[in-house]
Amino acid sequence: MDFRRVKDYFSWLYYQYQIISCCAVLEPWERSMFNTILLTIFAMVVYTAYVFIPIHIRLAWEFFSKICGYHSTISN
Amino acid sequence: MANPGGGAVGNGTLHNCKTESNCVQGGHCTKNGIVREAQQNGKPHINMEIEESFEEAPLHVMVFTYMGYGIGTLFGYLRDFLRNWGIEKCNAAVEREEQKDFVPLYQDFENFYTRNLYMRIRDNWNRPVCSAPGPHFDMLERVSDDYNWTFRFTGRVIKDVINMGSYNFLGLVSKYNESMRTVKEVLERYGTGVASTRHEMGTLDKHKELEDLVAKFLNVEAAMVFGMGFATNSMNIPVLVGKGCLILSDELNHTSVVLGARLSGATIRTFKHNNMQSLEKLLRDAIIYGQPRTRRAWKKILILVEGIYSMEGSIVRLPQIVALKKKYKAYLYVDEAHSIGSVGPTGRGVSEFFGIDPGDVDVLMGTFTKSFGAAGGYIAGKKELVDYIRVHSHSAVYATSMSPPVAEQIIRAMKLIMGLDGTTQGLQRVQQLAKNTKYFRQRLREMGFIIYGNDHSPVVPVLLYMPGKVAAFARHMLEKKIAVVVVGFPATPLAEARARFCISAAHTREMLDKVLEATDEIGDLLQVKYSRHRHSARPELYDETSFELDD
Numbered sequence: 187m188d189f190r191r192v193k194d195y196f197s198w199l200y201y202q203y204q205i206i207s208c209c210a211v212l213e214p215w216e217r218s219m220f221n222t223i224l225l226t227i228f229a230m231v232v233y234t235a236y237v238f239i240p241i242h243i244r245l246a247w248e249f250f251s252k253i254c255g256y257h258s259t260i261s262n
Numbered sequence: 263m264a265n266p267g268g269g270a271v272g273n274g275t276l277h278n279c280k281t282e283s284n285c286v287q288g289g290h291c292t293k294n295g296i297v298r299e300a301q302q303n304g305k306p307h308i309n310m311e312i313e314e315s316f317e318e319a320p321l322h323v324m325v326f327t328y329m330g331y332g333i334g335t336l337f338g339y340l341r342d343f344l345r346n347w348g349i350e351k352c353n354a355a356v357e358r359e360e361q362k363d364f365v366p367l368y369q370d371f372e373n374f375y376t377r378n379l380y381m382r383i384r385d386n387w388n389r390p391v392c393s394a395p396g397p398h399f400d401m402l403e404r405v406s407d408d409y410n411w412t413f414r415f416t417g418r419v420i421k422d423v424i425n426m427g428s429y430n431f432l433g434l435v436s437k438y439n440e441s442m443r444t445v446k447e448v449l450e451r452y453g454t455g456v457a458s459t460r461h462e463m464g465t466l467d468k469h470k471e472l473e474d475l476v477a478k479f480l481n482v483e484a485a486m487v488f489g490m491g492f493a494t495n496s497m498n499i500p501v502l503v504g505k506g507c508l509i510l511s512d513e514l515n516h517t518s519v520v521l522g523a524r525l526s527g528a529t530i531r532t533f534k535h536n537n538m539q540s541l542e543k544l545l546r547d548a549i550i551y552g553q554p555r556t557r558r559a560w561k562k563i564l565i566l567v568e569g570i571y572s573m574e575g576s577i578v579r580l581p582q583i584v585a586l587k588k589k590y591k592a593y594l595y596v597d598e599a600h601s602i603g604s605v606g607p608t609g610r611g612v613s614e615f616f617g618i619d620p621g622d623v624d625v626l627m628g629t630f631t632k633s634f635g636a637a638g639g640y641i642a643g644k645k646e647l648v649d650y651i652r653v654h655s656h657s658a659v660y661a662t663s664m665s666p667p668v669a670e671q672i673i674r675a676m677k678l679i680m681g682l683d684g685t686t687q688g689l690q691r692v693q694q695l696a697k698n699t700k701y702f703r704q705r706l707r708e709m710g711f712i713i714y715g716n717d718h719s720p721v722v723p724v725l726l727y728m729p730g731k732v733a734a735f736a737r738h739m740l741e742k743k744i745a746v747v748v749v750g751f752p753a754t755p756l757a758e759a760r761a762r763f764c765i766s767a768a769h770t771r772e773m774l775d776k777v778l779e780a781t782d783e784i785g786d787l788l789q790v791k792y793s794r795h796r797h798s799a800r801p802e803l804y805d806e807t808s809f810e811l812d813d
């Protein structure tokens with residue numbers, strides 16, 4: 187029963203996405219093309235985030251800790 | 263959009279005259295004049311705080327709207343590319359092969375919007391109706407196999423669709439019933455066609471009777487009627503003004519008014535919608551600087567406004583405009599197409615609504631299409647004006663005059679509204695319309711929709727904004743057997759697509775409740791309840807007010 191509610195919610199959400207982005211008025215092949223392109227872009231964003239964000243955060247952390255460390259050595 | 267400080271008329275005085283500094287000198291005299299008028303007429307005082315709201319949508323809505331149009335445009339480019347390169351068959355008009363090298367006949371890009379965006383949702387417009395457009399009507403069912411390029415009728419008829427789109431304000435549109443007996447008699451006696459223009463052999467005694475009745479109805483000296491409402495505006499404005507005159511027209515005026523103004527050859531300047539400061543600035547500039555190059559005084563200054571603006575549902579600020587016109591000695595032309603018969607305590611239009619003497623408005627124009635269930639238009643005012651129009655109007659010289667059964671229908675309707683047939687049915691209809699309007703608007707506002715316009719106007723635009731939602735709204739409503747008119751880009755600004763409900767006196771409380779319930783449901787489904795001033799729903803209150811009004 188809960189599964190049904192979740193499914194209904196997702197289909198309502200999909201319907202909202204369709205009418206907001208004009209997919210509801212596009213022909214089926216245009217719709218699939220648009221969905222494919224959107225999913226591809228989304229997948230690329232997720233992949234980039236997964237690969238690069240931890241490394242960037244680590245580098246940024248090292249950079250700032252070095253500055254704060256430098257600062258604290260100076261003040262000493 | 264609306265001027266928040268402007269136009270509160272309560273207790274018979276113009277409060278806003280003090281806040282609008284420009285109006286002060288002229289304002290005092292007119293203020294007294296209006297107070298005297300309202301008291302002399304002895305009408306029950308109407309608390310007329312002009313409440314017009316044009317609420318703005320939240321930012322994310324506008325972003326999504328433009329995004330939706332952007333996606334539509336991208337796909338439009340793609341489809342045009344495919345059509346151009348022959349990958350896809352082109353269903354729109356193209357030139358013949360032999361003429362491809364000539365100067366292009368069809369401007370492809372101008373029709374871009376029509377071809378790529380309008381075509382996709384075209385099934386919501388031009389729906390064929392197959393009965394009288396009263397409060398219920400029948401529609402022919404049609405389907406499209408190729409995404410709205412062509413339609414075919416399935417042969418089925420959708421019966422008893424609730425009509426929320428026809429301009430049937432007083433409910434006088436219906437199939438033949440006993441009260442239309444006089445129309446039948448006139449049809450039997452005069453036939454249908456007139457076969458001549460007013461100047462030649464087309465002036466019938468029916469026209470004279472109608473014109474006298476219209477003048478009496480509006481409380482003016484004389485009136486003239488024409489066969490077509492659009493032509494009344496477009497053919498008679500050129501008669502009144504010409505080159506060397508100035509026209510100040512509201513930015514949201516109807517196409518017929520704009521066409522008439524352009525045909526006249528006068529200089530046209532537009533002022534912001536219902537904005538008195540903008541109008542006053544234009545008037546002052548016109549009088550101070552005169553004509554553009556020669557600096558001579560303008561021969562005439564004509565202000566063109568409408569009684570109710572059909573796309574916004576707003577009512578013109580007539581007291582302020584009359585005050586301005588008297589101060590700066592301009593002429594005023596009011597197009598009461600939607601407001602005649604539907605506003606005012608006895609249905610006499612915006613001048614009665616505000617308690618203003620109709621003699622203050624120089625040219626009163628209106629149509630019989632909306633509240634009277636007929637066709638045609640009129641121009642009314644002083645006798646000299648109407649006599650001049652009788653001689654010089656293009657419509658009188660070249661256009662066939664009004665058909666006699668139609669004239670009789672208007673005579674019958676007007677007598678009904680005025681009470682000359684001995685019953686109070688007309689007055690009851692006007693009051694029922696006011697009740698319906700108030701109830702409908704109140705309920706919609708409480709549900710949380712963004713409604714434009716004045717609280718007393720029977721035209722109710724509900725804002726939908728996104729093109730996908732516009733199409734979905736119309737289709738869902740038809741599935742629930744309610745017909746609404748949705749309007750999109752060329753008629754409204756790009757981002758403000760809306761659904762327009764037209765309330766009628768023939769709508770019963772049950773019909774309105776059904777429509778409200780359906781709108782509520784679809785509003786939740788489509789998430790169009792954008793208003794941030796939502797009140798909580800209190801069903802007991804509705805019953806209370808309906809108790810008071812019904813007694």
